[in-house]
Amino acid sequence: xxxxxxxxxxxxxxxxxxxWAIYLPYRMGQLHFTVVANMAVSAYVAAVAAxxxxxxxxxxxxxxxxxxxxxxxxCSLFIGDAECFTVVMVGLTLIYLIRTVVESTPLFxxxxxxxxxxxxxxxxxxxxxxxxxxxICSIVxxxxxxxxFDQSSLGRAASTILxxxxxAQSMGIDIKRIGMVLQTLSSAIGGFAGVLHLLVTQGVSPxxxxxxxxxxxxxxxxxxxxxxxxxxxxxxxxxxxxxxxxPEGTESWRMVIYGSLLIITLMxxxxxxxxxxxxxxxxxxxxxxxxxxxxIR
Amino acid sequence: MTEILLAQLxxxxxxxxxxxxxxxxxxxxxxxxxxxxxxxPVVLVCSIYxxxxxxxxxxxxxxxxxxxxxxxxxxLNVATTPLFLLVQRRVGGDINTTLIISMGLGMILTEFLxxxxxxxxxISLQGLEQWRRIAIPxxxxxxxxxxxxALSLGVSILMVVGLFxxxxxxQTGRAFRAVAENPEKAxxxxxxxxxxxxxxxxxxxxxxxxxxxxxxxxxxxASPSMGDQLGHKVLAVAIIAGIGNLRGGMLTGLILxxxxxxxxxxxxxxxxxxxxxxxxxxxxxxxxxxxx
Numbered sequence: 001x002x003x004x005x006x007x008x009x010x011x012x013x014x015x016x017x018x019x020w021a022i023y024l025p026y027r028m029g030q031l032h033f034t035v036v037a038n039m040a041v042s043a044y045v046a047a048v049a050a051x052x053x054x055x056x057x058x059x060x061x062x063x064x065x066x067x068x069x070x071x072x073x074x075c076s077l078f079i080g081d082a083e084c085f086t087v088v089m090v091g092l093t094l095i096y097l098i099r100t101v102v103e104s105t106p107l108f109x110x111x112x113x114x115x116x117x118x119x120x121x122x123x124x125x126x127x128x129x130x131x132x133x134x135x136i137c138s139i140v141x142x143x144x145x146x147x148x149f150d151q152s153s154l155g156r157a158a159s160t161i162l163x164x165x166x167x168a169q170s171m172g173i174d175i176k177r178i179g180m181v182l183q184t185l186s187s188a189i190g191g192f193a194g195v196l197h198l199l200v201t202q203g204v205s206p207x208x209x210x211x212x213x214x215x216x217x218x219x220x221x222x223x224x225x226x227x228x229x230x231x232x233x234x235x236x237x238x239x240x241x242x243x244x245x246x247p248e249g250t251e252s253w254r255m256v257i258y259g260s261l262l263i264i265t266l267m268x269x270x271x272x273x274x275x276x277x278x279x280x281x282x283x284x285x286x287x288x289x290x291x292x293x294x295x296i297r
Numbered sequence: 298m299t300e301i302l303l304a305q306l307x308x309x310x311x312x313x314x315x316x317x318x319x320x321x322x323x324x325x326x327x328x329x330x331x332x333x334x335x336x337x338p339v340v341l342v343c344s345i346y347x348x349x350x351x352x353x354x355x356x357x358x359x360x361x362x363x364x365x366x367x368x369x370x371x372x373l374n375v376a377t378t379p380l381f382l383l384v385q386r387r388v389g390g391d392i393n394t395t396l397i398i399s400m401g402l403g404m405i406l407t408e409f410l411x412x413x414x415x416x417x418x419x420i421s422l423q424g425l426e427q428w429r430r431i432a433i434p435x436x437x438x439x440x441x442x443x444x445x446x447a448l449s450l451g452v453s454i455l456m457v458v459g460l461f462x463x464x465x466x467x468q469t470g471r472a473f474r475a476v477a478e479n480p481e482k483a484x485x486x487x488x489x490x491x492x493x494x495x496x497x498x499x500x501x502x503x504x505x506x507x508x509x510x511x512x513x514x515x516x517x518x519a520s521p522s523m524g525d526q527l528g529h530k531v532l533a534v535a536i537i538a539g540i541g542n543l544r545g546g547m548l549t550g551l552i553l554x555x556x557x558x559x560x561x562x563x564x565x566x567x568x569x570x571x572x573x574x575x576x577x578x579x580x581x582x583x584x585x586x587x588x589x
Contacts, residue, residue, distance in 0.1 A: 029393065031393070031396075031397075075582070078582040078583070078585050079582065079585050082585045084393045084396070085333055085393070085396055085532065085536065085540065086536055086581065086585050088335075088396065088532075089529070089532055089533050089536050089581055090578065090581050090582065090585075092529050092532075093529070093533060093574055093577050093578045093581060094578060096526070096529060096570075096574050097571060097574040097575060097578060100567060100568075100570045100571040100574060101571050103567060104565075104567040104568055104571065211404075211407075211525055214400075215400070215401075215404045218397065218400065218401075219401075222397065252412055253408070253412065254408075255404050255405075255407070255408040256404070256405050256408045256409060256412075258404060259401040259402065259403075259404030259405035259408070260401075260405060262397065262398075262400075262401035262404070263380065263398055263401040263402065263405075266384050266387070266388070266394055266397060266398055266401075267380070267383055267384055267387060270384070270387055270388045270394065
């Protein structure tokens with residue numbers, strides 16, 4: 001496999017994972033940017049542990065989601081049922097805090113970051129294949145989880161909270177508990193995305209976890225449609241691929257394009273390209289006619 | 298030791314007064330136009346770039362450059378109003394969507410500044426240096442008050458007093474408060490909610506324009522990412538004070554400025570930022586928990 005194709009596929013996978021991590025708490029109306037902070041935390045912990053202390057990376061791949069989940073859980077104790085803008089602010093503050101600490105600490109490589117982190121295995125070609133398989137497996141697992149979540153009572157409860165918070169409360173839905181579960185899971189996905197990013201780039205720097213990651217993830221999520229995870233799966237490869245195909249120099253205007261797309265989407269089609277309604281209509285045509293697909297609301 | 302503390306306190310009050318004005322603009326937009334304009338400070342940073350551009354034209358008097366910056370803030374703010382109104386109408390008044398629109402707007406403006414202006418490097422307002430050097434010695438001579446600090450504080454107090462006078466002693470001000478309390482009932486009373494929303498944007502633009510000029514005078518420099526950082530601090534202050542709370546927002550903005558300046562006086566810049574962010578994070582988390 002060519003190197004550009006490898007990077008395209010793995011970076012797209014990471015982007016999908018981050019967008020899905022934001023999607024999960026947004027099902028109940030919370031924009032959880034702590035995901036990006038968790039990416040940074042897990043990537044830096046893994047980078048330091050692998051390059052300074054010699055901890056095997058396969059072990060860190062397992063530990064990273066746990067670290068992300070733990071940070072997310074601790075935050076969710078306070079903001080589990082908070083308003084959208086409060087959750088946004090906690091996420092952004094955490095990102096700024098982590099960036100400032102990392103930039104001022106020599107252990108984390110300062111503003112340059114940590115580079116030449118050892119790979120999963122010695123042979124680079126073999127390494128790339130394993131990382132790609134790992135990335136694709138993660139998409140399948142998280143995608144399957146989100147599909148099940150959407151059909152579950154937890155998913156329906158989250159949708160009710162998004163539609164009407166007071167109604168959800170009067171129906172006996174525990175908003176805080178659901179918020180805590182979704183934020184913790186979202187942070188765990190973020191943690192995994194962070195360590196995957198480290199594996200792909202074999203380095204980590206504060207610039208990797210900036211406002212741009214949030215911007216691109218939000219564009220992908222809202223353009224794809226925030227009521228189902230599948231729009232993200234369609235839009236992320238298309239958007240990242242389009243930037244590569246378009247004339248040279250377009251890349252530097254990426255965020256302007258993303259920002260414009262985000263605004264146009266919200267003005268023209270706030271629900272995004274693919275809605276839950278579309279999805280339910282499409283399912284029978286691709287062979288999903290069984291008991292489970294019938295339960296999709 | 299006392300001199301450093303006093304000097305930093307003066308700086309902090311001046312910086313805090315600008316934060317207070319920024320939070321006031323944010324709260325005005327939230328209460329009267331139902332917009333969470335996270336990127337409002339990005340618009341103001343664009344105005345500072347306009348000042349820089351006009352100062353760069355040789356022979357232009359400095360007051361003309363400041364006026365251009367002020368007008369740019371008003372025009373940019375009013376020009377983006379239809380965007381918010383359209384989206385609000387489309388999504389049935391969901392306020393969180395305005396936050397996302399504002400973030401999109403911020404992405405576009407920040408990237409434009411990063412690529413098109415001064416090759417993305419921070420700008421320095423050379424023409425304002427002489428203004429920034431003017432100092433007023435305090436009676437006991439233990440510290441010096443700069444003209445810019447005095448101007449920031451004085452103008453901020455005037456703006457705040459004027460705003461509160463307008464809101465509490467004029468008929469339009471009462472209409473503003475009615476819309477803030479209950480837009481539906483205000484509409485039944487014959488108040489044009491859209492008109493108030495537009496006027497709210499205009500007032501926020503005017504206050505923002507003055508704030509942009511004060512920021513330019515106070516900092517004498519700007520960078521593309523400055524808007525995001527300011528936006529983050531302003532929204533955090535607004536949440537800690539209680540979003541939409543005009544008085545609380547001003548006070549908390551002032552406190553943030555003082556804390557930031559005092560911490561910067563004793564720690565290196567990067568670690569002082571870390572301390573400020575930690576304080577903000579703790580305040581946000583505890584405030585959210587206590588509100589329940």
